[in-house]
Amino acid sequence: MTTQLLVNTACASAHCALVAVGFSLIYRTVRFFHFAHAVVYTIGAYGALALGRFAGYNIPLGVFFAVALGALAGGAMELAVYRPIRRINSSAVGLLVASLGILVALQSGVSLVFGDDTNALRWGASGYSSIGIAGARISTSQELLLAGAVVSLAVLSAFLSITRWGRLLRAVANDASLAQIVGVHLNRVVLAAFLIGSALAALAGVLWAYNTALSPTMGFTALLLGVVAAVVGGVGSLPGAVVGSLVVSAVHQFAQWRFPGEWQDAIVYVVLVVVLLVRPQGIMGKPLKTASL
């Protein structure tokens, strides 16, 4: 029972971390909450579904297609919406409103095309694999989810610390104007952040779709936990997003164990409010200046 709870928590954290890290990566580059991240996740999952319907259900192909489609969608949002807005005024409010608009429009678009009902990604695997740890069972889709999260986050971490583009991304996250002064092309780096962050969201979406099911609001549900995890861990900090995901998923799973299930989301938001009250910079975040004088 307890080990099963731990396994479930690990899977939920892996899923949550993919969403939260992508969200945080974009946030720290552009400094606004990209709520349309949710619909990128949904697009990834439904992309795999559409591909499956046309070309047969194939896991590696489906995952690859979903990730590519998600990155494309995120990049298109940056190019078609956010960049023009940044050019006319720099207020974060406009960007935030636009991201809500994209979210509402595309989420309903998905509903129009695929219907409101829950869909499933059919695939060949037999469901439960032979791996059992101390009475807990791990399904193949859960293994896929865990492996996908660990590998992609490790690759991202290496990318950020070793490559030139990784250094550019970190420089802009640290201080965008300073980076521009020393000759960094801000727009290109922002586009890179959107491509990478969106690829992670779409990966989370498609892997979660294999694990459970698809519905048009799945991205929004996932983003809510992802945002809470990002803030709890320290918004803008990528290790913080992972730690925040562990905390939030643990609270979410264990709340289900101790309290009636319908309250588990509310408990997570209460954690969010408590963190904002007690330690607003989050677990791993840098201390905040209170008044901006």
Add this chain to the structure above:
Amino acid sequence: MIYLLHVIVLIGIFAILSTSLNLVAGHAGLLSMAHGAFFGIGAYTSALLSLNADFPFWAAFATSMAAGCALSVLVSGPSLRLREDYFVIAAFGFQLIVSSVFNNWVGLTRGPQGIGGIPRPRILGWNVDSQVAFALLSLTLAGASIAVVGAISRSAFGRVLRSIREDEILSQACGKSTVRTKVAAFAVSAALAAAAGSLYAHYISFIDPTGFTVMDSILILAMVIIGGAGGLFGPALGAAILVVFPEALRFVGLPGYVAGHLRQVMYGTALVLFVVLRPRGIVVKNGARR
């Protein structure tokens, strides 16, 4: 005719909501994603007090405003001292908690079943039970809230609010307590949103959690942006547009769920287009007034 009056009542109610959100979003630049929650808090407070404690309409209406005002401090108190981003997150979290309470505290709110049989208002012996009377009441209150926000906007307090949007540090350097100003403005705004909720509950006479979700918060925000944030009549106009438009879509004869989603697609797209092409809203010309 009855249908037309129904649309007018709804325009009045949503005009109150968008005008109230404009006070914080338009004037102070504080993007609240909790106005759907305050709308719901007003509706539930008023409905429960009328049904369970036999409050007359005016008392339930006033109490619901007080409840909105008091609960607004939960959002503004902790977060306004931090950066604006944190206000957005706190308001967002508050909206989700409130939605969860409406849905899950079945003992109080009857959960997804909703609360029915809310009586029509009776004000000083005047039974507001005809559609005409309700349209009058709704438009009067919408006018009153526009007047209140207009008066606030023209006062010294309103100038401090706008100075916060433009340059908060400068405002602090001039000796203004910007935090206190923002908390007060948010409290007034939440009270007005709750008033709209009370009116809504007593008009529709049935409320359930689906009317007060985060999507409704975004809808109210869309009204402000499309009408023009920071202006006085713009948000009310935005409310009228976004109420009439889906009603008009109803006559095209699409199946219900297609029409619903199509409406969402259109107002989401409109939101994006307005921010990109006409960030000052429909009323004010771009760059005409800052």
